[in-house]
Amino acid sequence: MDLTAHMTSHFDDAVDTFKASARELAEPLSVAVELLFGALANNCKILACGNGGSAADAQHFIAELVGRFERDRLPLAGVALNTDTSILTAVGNDYGFNAIFERQVNALGQPGDVLVAISTSGNSPNVIKAIEAAHDREMTVIALTGKGGGEIGRMLMETDIHLCVPHDRTMRIQEVHILLLHALCDGIDALLLGDTL
Secondary structure (H helix, E strand, C coil), rough: HHHHHHHHHHHHHHHHHHHHHHHHHHHHHHHHHHHHHHHHHHHCCCEECCCCCCHHHHHHHHHHHCCCCCCCCCCCCCCCCCCHHHHHHHHHHHCCCCHHHHHHHHHCCCCEEEEEEEECCCCCHHHHHHHHHHHCCCEEEEEECHHHHHHHHCCCCCCEEEEEEECCCCCHHHHHHHHHHHHHHHHHHHHHHHCCC
């Protein structure tokens, strides 16, 4: 095996995936920015969840909102539902792992809030249950998926936004997900700080 060529193929595949994602996702991504900005401007909050690498992405995204992205501004209301080990272990033990996000959405979610639900496969049972709870609570959902969107893609409502990366490999999907989340942060800041776009 030519290891250098193998490593180079990752860059080539990533570039192709980013370009395909730009063509398919730039417009819904813009709509997602406006949705998130509108929620925050109306004193609503953003909840985010995911598993594994997607949990890290959810936590990273909320940190950029509550802290800052690239410029100083007021903190923005967001909660990562995968970060409280006491809640995760208590709910997981008492109700099962599939309820760990649903329970928190039911506790914290209000009409007008937004759930950012991240699942590379689109089939994570606990993320699906969180989306169901968000719909019950009159929240809008922004779903970040890949692999065709899975069950999540089929259950979203017309008012939700689906950012489905056009790839089947988890690593490529996760690479685009972090770009999407950074773009959301940048777009929110641009609207909040009055940039001329």
